[in-house]
Amino acid sequence: MSTIQLDLSQIESYLTTSFVGRSKANELWPEIDSTNTRAIQLAKDDAPSGTIVLARKQTSGRGRHGRIWQSPQDAGIYASFVLRPTCAKEDIPLYTLALGVAASRAILSVTGVEVGLKWVNDLVVGQKKLGGILAELITSNSPALILGIGINLELQKKDIPEELVNHIEWLTNITGSAVDPNHLIAELAQNLEEVSNNISNGNKSQILDAWRKHSVTLGKEVQVISAAGNKTGTALDIDESGALIVQTTSGERLTLHAGEISIRNLDGSYS
Ligand code: BTN
Numbered sequence: 080m081s082t083i084q085l086d087l088s089q090i091e092s093y094l095t096t097s098f099v100g101r102s103k104a105n106e107l108w109p110e111i112d113s114t115n116t117r118a119i120q121l122a123k124d125d126a127p128s129g130t131i132v133l134a135r136k137q138t139s140g141r142g143r144h145g146r147i148w149q150s151p152q153d154a155g156i157y158a159s160f161v162l163r164p165t166c167a168k169e170d171i172p173l174y175t176l177a178l179g180v181a182a183s184r185a186i187l188s189v190t191g192v193e194v195g196l197k198w199v200n201d202l203v204v205g206q207k208k209l210g211g212i213l214a215e216l217i218t219s220n221s222p223a224l225i226l227g228i229g230i231n232l233e234l235q236k237k238d239i240p241e242e243l244v245n246h247i248e249w250l251t252n253i254t255g256s257a258v259d260p261n262h263l264i265a266e267l268a269q270n271l272e273e274v275s276n277n278i279s280n281g282n283k284s285q286i287l288d289a290w291r292k293h294s295v296t297l298g299k300e301v302q303v304i305s306a307a308g309n310k311t312g313t314a315l316d317i318d319e320s321g322a323l324i325v326q327t328t329s330g331e332r333l334t335l336h337a338g339e340i341s342i343r344n345l346d347g348s349y350s
Contacts (some may be wrong), residue, residue, distance in 0.1 A: 082153045082232075082257060083258075083259045083260060083261065084135075084153070085133055085135055085153075085256055085260050085264075086107075086261055087105060087107045087133070090131075090268075091260035092263050092294075093261060093262055094265050094268060094269070096129070096268050096269055096272045097272065098127075098128055098129035098272065099129040099131070099160065099204055099268040099269070099271050099272040099275070100129060100131050100265070100268040101129055102126060102127045102128075102129050102130035102131070102161075102322070104121055104126040104127065104130045104330035105130055105131045105132070106121070106131075106132045107133045107134070107135075108135070109134075109135050109136070109137065110134065110136045110137075110152075110221075111132075111136075111137060111138070112137065112138050112139040112330075113137055113139050113140055113141050113159050113227075114132040114133065114134050114137065114140075114158060114159040114227060115141060115159045115213055115225050115227040116139075116141075117132045117159070118130070118132045118159035118160070118161050118225045118227070119215065119217060119223075119225055121161060122161045122217055122221060122223035122225060123217065123219060123221055123223075124221075125163075125221055126161050126305060127163075128161065128162050128163035128186065128223075129160070129161070129162070129268075129272075130160070131158060131159070131160055131161075131268065132158070132159045132161075133156075133157065133158050133264065134150070134157045134333075135152050135153055135157075136150055136151060136152040136153070136157075137150030137157050138150075139317040141213060141227075142211055142213060142229075143211070143213055143341075144198060147240055148213075148229050149239065150229065150269070151234070151235070151238045153232075153233070154231070154232060154233055154234050154235070154249075154265060155210075155229055155230055155231045155232050155233075155249070156210075156229065156260055156264060156267075157229055157232070157263060158199075158226065158227070158228050158229075158267070159225055159227040159228075160178075160225070160228075160268075160271060161223050161224075161225060162174065162223065162224045162225075162275060163222070163223050163224070164224055164275075164278070164279070165279055165309065166278050166279055168350055169320050170278055170283065170320065171216060171224060172214075172320055172321045172322070173278055173283060173286060173287075173320060173321045174214060174224055174226060174278065175200050175208040175212055175214045175226075175321065175337065176196075176199065176286060176287075176290045176317070176334040177210060177274035177277070177278060177286045178212050178214075178226050178228060178271060178274070179196045179200065179201075179270075179290065179293070180196070180270075180274055180286055180289045180293065181200065181270035181271040181273070181274050182194065182202055182210065182212075182228060182230065182267060182270070182292050182299045183195075183196060183202065183293050184207075184270045185263060185266035185269070185270050186202075186230070186250070187268050188266050189258065189259070189262050189263045190250055190253075190254050190258055190263075191254070192204060192253050192254065194209060194210075194293070195291055195293055195294070195295035196293040196294050196295065196296075197295050197296050198241075198314070198317070198342055199321070199323070199337040199342075200214075200313075200337070201317045202230065203248075204253060205248065207245075207246055207248035208231075208246060208247055208248065209230065209231055209246055209248045209249065209250070210228060210229055210230035210231060211228070211229055212226065212227065212228050213226075213227040213228075214226050214227070215227070217315060221315075226271075228267070228273055230250070230263070231247065231248065231249035231250065232249060232250050232251060232258055232260060233249055233250070233251045234247065234249040234252075257333070260312070264312055274286055283319060287317060287319070287321070290317065290321075291316075293316065294317075295314070295336045296314045296323070296342065297314050297316060297317075298313070298314065299313070299314050299344055299345075300312070300313055300344065300345040301313070301314050301325060301342045301343065301344060301345060302333060302342070302343045302345055303325060303327075303342060304341045304342070304343065310327050310328075310329075310331075310333070311327065311328050311345060312325040312326050312328055312331075312333065313325065313326050314342070318334060320336075321337075322334045322335055322336050323335040323342070
């Protein structure tokens with residue numbers, strides 16, 4: 080399938096935002112270690128809110144829990160956004176959920192594909208992982224939130240580790256035709272600006288409700304995996320800060336913050 084090349088001027092021509100993607104500090108790299116690492120550097124150098132870092136390929140793409148994010152050339156969207164939230168500190172975790180909502184809206188509008196959201200950071204389609212989000216907070220003298228996202232566009236089986244082959248999905252495998260990454264990134268920027276404004280304006284419930292609507296976690300039997308040990312229970316809801324509420328089989332009610340916790344389905348399915 081022919082791939083459409085990433086192009087910053089094409090992305091800008093699609094943009095209708097007022098700050099996301101409007102920065103003169105935006106960057107597009109043919110190859111980089113990690114767009115999140117670069118965005119952290121730019122944020123420390125005072126890049127404005129809304130700056131985007133993109134790459135065609137990452138050599139050290141990072142996922143949550145220190146995992147590697149496979150990032151072959153032109154096989155996915157590898158994007159990091161620098162944001163400078165003005166909301167209360169306790170609302171910062173909401174940005175991970177909000178970017179999930181923004182990504183599912185952008186993917187639907189560009190490709191027609193319906194994406195589910197697995198707490199806290201996974202984009203899923205039909206029980207397979209399509210993408211993920213890595214949020215990193217910088218609390219130095221120029222505080223910023225870096226929101227990194229990877230979306231699989233066109234993977235080759237050889238690029239996927241053997242043990243993950245049955246758990247990974249990519250967009251062209253569903254659509255059967257090329258997906259324009261420039262259009263998708265512009266839509267992502269548009270939707271990110273909208274949800275980011277929702278948080279800044281105190282309209283958190285719009286994001287929480289949209290996330291609940293797309294959720295593939297709520298109502299499921301889950302295993303909660305943490306350094307303190309594993310527990311099983313039912314995922315009941317998310318609270319005001321985006322934390323997951325789980326009723327355990329032993330009768331405890333847990334409020335889980337993303338941190339070092341991960342969630343697995345008890346029936347072994349991915350979503
Ligand atoms: C996860 O599912 O664990 C999160 C994956 C996040 C991957 C993206 S790709 C762009 C950005 N740069 C990185 O190094 N990671 C994020």
